[in-house]
Amino acid sequence: MAEAVVHLDGEAAMLGLGRRIAGHARIGDVIALEGGLGAGKTTLVRGLLEALGLEGEAPSPSFAIVQPYDVPEVRLPVAHVDLYRLDDAAEAEELALGDYLMDSLLIIEWPDRLGDALWPHALRLSIDFAGDDARRLTADVPDAWTERWSQI
Secondary structure, X not given: OEEEEEEEEOHHHHHHHHHHHHOOOOOOOEEEXXXXXXXXXXHHHHHHHHHOOOOOOOOOOOOOOEXXXXXXXXXXXXXXXXXXXXXXXXXXXXXXXXXXXXXXXXXEEOHHHHXXXXXXXXXXXXXXXXXXXXXXXXEEEOHHHHHHHOOO
């Protein structure tokens, strides 16, 4: 697994990265987003969903836990998952997230709530504050994403 670091200045840069990732995402992919509250996880997802054709607002799924988006709303089915409110991996297991991999892109915020159950082919993006509106994004890029990540 390779590691890449991206510096992002402001919300527009985070939205732009989400848009670029959308151009390379496929059904069966997992994108895991780590970072503190307000780091920009949902902002990145909003950019991705916008690039996939979502015209309305993309709410954070903090309360719904799983927010699905389907064709024709988006060109690629997406399950946006926010595990922040879960206490342990057993609760996450009840969500049967693996079922989404058959026909959707799976995006998971707070993947640490899965314990060690995160798929090995997941693209892991960790977002850290880097002063003011800047962010430092560290990507753990699995083999499944190596070629695609180089084009983002």
